[in-house]
Amino acid sequence: MKWNDKNSFHIEPVQGLLNDPNGLIQFKGKYYFFHQWNRFDTDHTYKEWGLFTSTDLVNWENPGTAIVPDQKEDKDGIYSGSAVEKAGMLYVFYTGNTKENNVRKSAQKIAISSDGKTFVKKNQGIKTPEGFTEHHRDPKVWQSQGKWWMIVGAQTTQNVGAITLFVSLDLLHWEFQGTFYTDSALEQMCECPDVFSLTNDVDILTVCPQRRTSIEENDLSLSSYAGYLIGKIDYKKKKFVPESDILLLDYGFDFYAPQSFEDDKGRRIMVAWMSRMSELEEAQCPTTKSGYVHCLTMPRELKWLNNQLRQVPLEEYKQLRKEEQKYTSANAVIKNCQKAYEILIDLGDSTPTFYLTLNAGMNSLEYKKGLLQISRINWVSGKKEMKELALEELHSLQIFCDNSTVEFFINEGQYVFSMRSFCDSFSREITYQELGKKGSVVVYNY
Ligand code: FRU
Secondary structure (H helix, E strand, O other): OOOOOOOOOOOOOEEEEEEEEEEEEOOOEEEEEEEEEOOOOOOOOOEEEEEOOOOOOOOEEEEEEOOOOOOOHHOOOOOEEEEEEOOOOOEEEEEEEEOOOOEEEEEEEEEOOOOOOOEEEEEEEEOOOOOOOOEEEEEEEEEEEEEEEEEEEEOOOOOOOEEEEEOOOOOOOOEEEEEEOOOHHHHOEEEEEEEEEEOOOOOEEEEEEEEEEOOOOOOOEEOOOEEEEEEEEEOOOOOEEEEOOOOOOOOOOEEEEOOOEEOOOOEEEEEEEOOOOHHHHHHOOHHOOOOOOOOOOOOOOEEEEOOEEEEEOOOHHHHHHHOEEEOOOOOEEEOOOOOOOEEEEEEEOOOOOOOOOHHHHHHEEEOOOEEEEEEOOOOHHHHHOEEEOOOOOOOOEEEEEEEEEEEEEEOOOEEEEEEOOOOOOOOOOEEEEEEOOOOOOEEEEE
């Protein structure tokens, strides 16, 4: 199947391979979403930072290349990182990656821009501290207590995932402060860490534990996922103090390397790479024949409600709503859907059972006996595959479908299931069954 049908409201590269979101920031009134990019091919052999910008987080411009690997310390890849603003200047932090004879070296690097277009790289790089391997990458920087802090994803020389901490007063000179967090649950390496406060009492540490079964660079059985811990940053002890185990950030098939930032409305917004594909799924992803692969998830606002993390679609998406259709019957077949649409389902107070199919059966949602099951048809195997969650109560659903993505927000963002999903037929038929008496289903074509 050749796939020429780009998504309409997800960030997707014009060509090549996109992975992690990087350097998310609102700078001089504009949102900047950088990302990992191989602009030459649909594989991981080259990495630079590409860029999308927006004033409303829904309509995007694509200036393209922002930072390229052109120095000794970053010649084999401008890897993931973050951005902050200081005195009207944009500072970006990324990992410069080199590989000589299959030996990896990492340095955390700095580049500065006054206009968000031209980036001047600083010569110095932060070296990997003792006790950690060269799997040391993905710096995330923030300001607190009158200082700048940086956490970096790491692997100890004992082969355990960890997060290192650095401090700076000027964003240029950084001092190692020790291990911010480590635990065997971080597996053998922790990629793309992020940490932020949601209330005065609640800090969230997001982590991507990566299981490595061999110390070889070409470990073929890598596996990883994105999770979070609830806890507190202890700035005196310079540690993250967890109050929970690692919880899943997203229950779907495709969500990895999330990053967050705060905008001028005080919202904490998170975006992720919409892929956790296997190598085979990536190579056979229907878009690769058209010369591009992967996209980012929709940005989501993070909130703390009833002692839980909520991920809520941004208000801004409401501007995409065009035709509205409303249904209140117990069962219905809805035929006139466009390729991009939103469904808002109010299940009344709560419902014991509910069944939904989307995109002419390509995706389904079933809720019965306290179990929620969401499926897609895998483009490699052609078979239905399922993700499930024990859920005491289901009372609302908000679902966003783009040409090849589906994001299910359950109970006002209590849980989210994100996935890529490719329909051969362009039928977008929706069916549902067993809607309760007080329930309603609203479909908006985009
Ligand atoms: C996560 C990751 C990061 C790294 C980047 C390279 O997907 O492996 O750890 O910086 O991708 O593209």
